[in-house]
Amino acid sequence: MPEEKRVIDLKRVLQEQLVKEGSTREASLKYAEAVFPGSMSAAIALGAPFIQAAERINAKRPDAYSTSFEHVQWLPASDPSVVRDGLTFVGHIKGFHEKFKHAPTPSLLKVPGYFKGTPHTVIGHEAEVPWPGYIEHMDYELELGYVIGKRGESLRPENALDHLFGITIFNDFSSRDRQAIEMPIQMGPTKCKDFAYGIGPWITTVDEFKDLDRIGMEVRVNGETWGKGDSSNKLWTIAELIAWASLGETIVPGDVIGSGTMGGGSALELDRRLQPGDVVEMIVEGVGTLRNTMGQPIAGLWWPEERKPFM
Structure with a gap:
């Protein structure tokens, strides 16, 4: 309550x-x-x-x-079988690619893009965010989490929303320096993402929202607003994203699909970065506030030695 x-x-x-x-x-x-x-x-x-x-x-x-x-000691709002995270907000797509100095791929116009991450590093409200020492440029990403309510396979957009249970807040913590190295491999993100996913504080059932495409969103760092907007201006609809995630495979109850980052919803777009000890708050209208504190960098981790060119 x-x-x-x-x-x-x-x-x-x-x-x-x-x-x-x-x-x-x-x-x-x-x-x-x-x-x-x-x-x-x-x-x-x-x-x-x-x-x-x-x-x-x-x-x-x-x-x-x-x-x-x-x-209360908060657990993640859901325990998904797999983390899926989309890329649907036009503002973030433009802002992200501008900072990395390359044009968005035309493939973004062909299918709703998303990646799969591990469910084993999901954290909840008020949890400290693990900070592997190999990360130098830490970032947050303000997203909605679409929580699946029933099993579905190869859905179509016209029936996909029947499988949506509710909305939570999803923080896709990101290592921008490692992301710049991993993405050119063209196998998707790994160590730049899988160290932590924030999901919480709870789930608001879908019937509580008047308009899923006009949900107010805001992110604050140490009490200062760094980004504010809403869930409009998406390249792909929620129904299309859910249908695409289920195409040729299965979505199950409790699975969480990230909406993708709201335009202006990452520090990268502001030329800023997180520091150890920073408190990140994500506020979503109709849901609440997901608050996490950045931990201290974990020292002494192994990192692969760069190989000599073979071509």
Whole structure:
């Protein structure tokens, strides 16, 4: 309950309700764990029973098993099977390529581009961001996270939004110096991205938004606004991005697809960079604030020795 700055322990509430109705504690716990599992992806996969049970409990606003935000340790809003991150905002496409001094590839006009990243370095709200010592130019990227609600294969844009569960905030932390080395290999980003993906603080279900293409977005660093805009001016629609992600493969509940960075939503476009200890806040209308603190560079990591030319 964001407006009350507290969270409800749904599993505990359901268990106690069942006990009052005559169930044993063991049986009620098993039932409550089935309806409210520890995995958000598993919960979303339950579909209507999960949502309906949560809404019934929330309607009663139980105080007995709620905790204020200040006492909560936040996990990532979802535990996706794979991270997908798109490139759809026209402003960022232009700004990014201008800073790297090369023209956008015409391929961006042919298909909705995205890359796949590891789900094992996903972090949540208030988490410290790991900073591998090989990174010198650290950046954030302000994005929406499209959370998938049901399994789908080879969807079409006209039915793709039926598979959208909700929206979260997605911060695609990026090493710009390593990205400049990796991308010319033409196999996609690896070490410049996979050290951390911020997802949180929670998921707002899609029915809570009046217009998915006019969601206000802002990023602040140490309290100073570095970028502000909204989710309009996309090269590809949300439905097209989801359909493309599912084409010839499978998307599953809890998967998160990054919208791509909002125009002006990265420090690269401002000729700025993050420093250790910086506090990065991403604010999205209808969702909330995802706040992370940059960690200290991790020293002593191995790095490959450059090879001699073979051509």
